[in-house]
Amino acid sequence: MTGLIGRWRFAALAWLLLIGSAQAQDGYAQTRYPIVLVHGLFGFDSILGIDYFYGIPDALRQGGASVHVARVSAAHSTEIRGEQLLAQVKTILALSGASKVNLVGHSHGGLTARYVAGVAPQLVASVTAIGAPHKGSRLADMLREAAPEGSLTAALALGAANALLATINLLSGDNGLLPQLPQAALDSFTTQGTSDFNRRFPQGVPADCGDGAELVNGVRYYSWSGIQPRTNLFDASDIVFGLLSRVFGEANDGMVSACSSHLGKHLGDYRQNHLDEINQMLGLRDALSTEPVVLYRQHAHRLQQVGL
Numbered sequence: 001m002t003g004l005i006g007r008w009r010f011a012a013l014a015w016l017l018l019i020g021s022a023q024a025q026d027g028y029a030q031t032r033y034p035i036v037l038v039h040g041l042f043g044f045d046s047i048l049g050i051d052y053f054y055g056i057p058d059a060l061r062q063g064g065a066s067v068h069v070a071r072v073s074a075a076h077s078t079e080i081r082g083e084q085l086l087a088q089v090k091t092i093l094a095l096s097g098a099s100k101v102n103l104v105g106h107s108h109g110g111l112t113a114r115y116v117a118g119v120a121p122q123l124v125a126s127v128t129a130i131g132a133p134h135k136g137s138r139l140a141d142m143l144r145e146a147a148p149e150g151s152l153t154a155a156l157a158l159g160a161a162n163a164l165l166a167t168i169n170l171l172s173g174d175n176g177l178l179p180q181l182p183q184a185a186l187d188s189f190t191t192q193g194t195s196d197f198n199r200r201f202p203q204g205v206p207a208d209c210g211d212g213a214e215l216v217n218g219v220r221y222y223s224w225s226g227i228q229p230r231t232n233l234f235d236a237s238d239i240v241f242g243l244l245s246r247v248f249g250e251a252n253d254g255m256v257s258a259c260s261s262h263l264g265k266h267l268g269d270y271r272q273n274h275l276d277e278i279n280q281m282l283g284l285r286d287a288l289s290t291e292p293v294v295l296y297r298q299h300a301h302r303l304q305q306v307g308l
Contacts, residue, residue, distance in 0.1 A: 029063025029300035032308055033100045033125045034092055038070045038085060040107025040132075041185055042164060044172040045069045053106070054279040059293045065300050068092050068101075072112060074168050075161060077184035078197055081108065082115025084178070089116060089123055100125040102303055104296070106278050107131050107256070110223070110263065111188065111197065118201035121217040125308040127204065127264070128222040128299060131253050131277045134198070134205055135260040136191035138247050144190050149183070158182060204264035214265040220308065221264025224295065226253030226272035231286035241273045253277065270295070 039045070039052045046069075051057060057067045072084040089101050102125050103113035110132025117124040133140070147154040161182035168174070187193045198205050204221030206212035214220055229245035229252065230238040241254025251258040255274040271289035275281060279292040 027064040029060045029065040029297050029304070031065050031102055031300055031303045033098050033102050034066040034068055034096055035060060035102045035104060035300065035303075036068045036070055036085075036089065036092065038072065038103060038105035038109030038112050039074075040105070040109045041189075042074050042168060043107075043109065044074065044168055044174070045071050047168070047171040050282070052278060052280075053296075054283060055293055056279055056296050059297055060300055063297055063300060066096065066098075070109075071174070071178070072109075073178045073180055074165055074174075075180050075182040075185040076178075077181065078108070078111045078115055078188045080179065080181075080184070081112040082119070085112050086116045086120060086123075089120075093123065099123075100308075102126045102128070102308055104128045104299075105130070105132060107133070107274065108185065108188070110134065110261075111194070114201055114203065114263075115197075117217075117219045117221075118203060121219050124219050126220040126222065126303060129261065129263045130224055131226050131256050131261050131274055132223070132263065133189050133194060133256045133260050134223075134263050136194040137189050137256050137260065139244060139255060140186055140189035140193075141191055142247060144186060154183075206262050206266075209259035209262060211266050212262065212264045220306070222267055222299070222302075223261060223263035223265075224267040225251075225256075225258040225261040225269045226274060226277050227251040227258050227269045228271040228276075228286055228289070229254035229273050231271060231273050231276055231289065232284040235275075235281050235284040237275050237281055238273065241275075267299070 037053050043052050057069060060067045070085050070088050072081040100123055105113035110129025113127045117127045147157050165180045203216040204212040229241040245252050245254045248257050253274045258269055271286040276285045276292060
């Protein structure tokens with residue numbers, strides 16, 4: 001009997017391993033072109049083993065995708081971050097042999113991806129923006145009004161931002177290799193800053209709160225939005241996002257309004273706050289919302305279906 005149980009356990013383990021291997025090789029998320037994930041403000045690739053896009057790169061790779069996580073300045077202008085990303089895209093293409101990439105950006109990463117698609121559309125198959133302030137953020141406008149350049153308030157805010165950046169650099173191992181300029185990042189988020197950017201790079205930006213052009217200069221544009229600032233009682237960030245959400249007067253994720261985050265073909269609004277959109281904090285989310293990792297896998301499959 002003992003031998004029979006042992007053989008049964010071995011067979012069960014082998015079956016589980018076979019299923020796991022099949023899932024890892026299922027090809028569901030296997031896109032034609034590599035996927036490049038681009039972080040937002042005060043972002044990073046990984047800190048103490050925790051990904052900015054928590055669990056998302058591995059989930060996409062298990063589905064067959066080739067995934068790269070960009071490293072750009074945690075706080076700088078869209079243009080500076082965009083040039084950094086462009087250099088990395090060229091390196092990825094040279095090493096992989098691919099002719100294009102699929103850019104997926106969260107928050108400021110969405111604008112950063114748009115910059116690359118604007119200056120080098122021949123290198124980009126698609127841009128997908130999640131919770132990105134394409135028409136600015138009311139929070140950035142308020143902060144700029146409350147802390148004009150040269151004021152004591154601005155100096156204090158800059159000091160706090162630099163302290164946070166130093167912590168991010170230390171924990172992520174960046175060691176200050178990338179330039180940081182928080183005030184330039186703030187200006188990129190204001191209504192005026194994004195308006196100036198959109199005049200130069202209008203691709204995919206809708207005129208209202210609907211869809212923008214999906215295909216421009218050979219690049220496909222997509223987006224989705226979070227509209228629930230408070231999503232989990234155990235998530236401390238909900239308190240902050242809940243308070244910040246009150247300044248918008250419209251659906252928002254605690255940092256960016258839903259309308260501002262529309263780009264190209266809008267794929268939907270979800271019960272997520274600004275961090276839920278990247279599966280933070282450690283995967284805590286609204287139990288009624290679609291799991292963030294699932295959204296990224298579904299989108300990779302969508303790109304696969306249109307040949308990207």
